Amino acid sequence: MTQERFAGLGTAALVTGSVASALSFVGLAVAAExxxxAPLRPINATSHxxxxxxxxxxGGADRRRTGVGYATNHAACLFWALPFMAWQRARPAGSAGALMRDGLAMAAIAAAVDYGATPKRFTPGWELVLSKAGMAGAYAALAVGFAAGASLDRRRLRR
Known part of the structure; x- marks a missing residue:
């Protein structure tokens, strides 16, 4: 692994995490509906x-619940994007399908840690609102966000 390969990793994780955050937000709203x-209930639950x-x-929008919930979810997406982008820089996926596979793997790791190793108070809180199927859909949206963000990073590196 060369140092050049990891140059700009923080920026790549910021972009990828932001894309993943936006898509997971949409996934949560769609799952709730x-x-x-109400579509904001899962993100509000993240402020638990x-x-x-x-x-x-x-179910409404306010700073106390929606703002804190969104900021918390965004921070978590940035957290998970950093190892994902380090992984993609070290072993780039060879195709769009492989990139999606890797995004799904990262989202599965995040779900396992979020609900298997994290104290209840610090889980995403989605279980307070959504069924397991709804939560799986939100993690799938997160995976798409990881793959999309990594794809943007690849395009940027090619220039």
């Missing part, structure tokens, strides 16, 4: 670490 719930488990009952 598919389950007959600060506002308690009742945060997910609120």
């Amino acid at each position: 598919a389950e007959g719930k 670490w600060l506002n308690g488990d009742f945060a997910g009952l609120y």
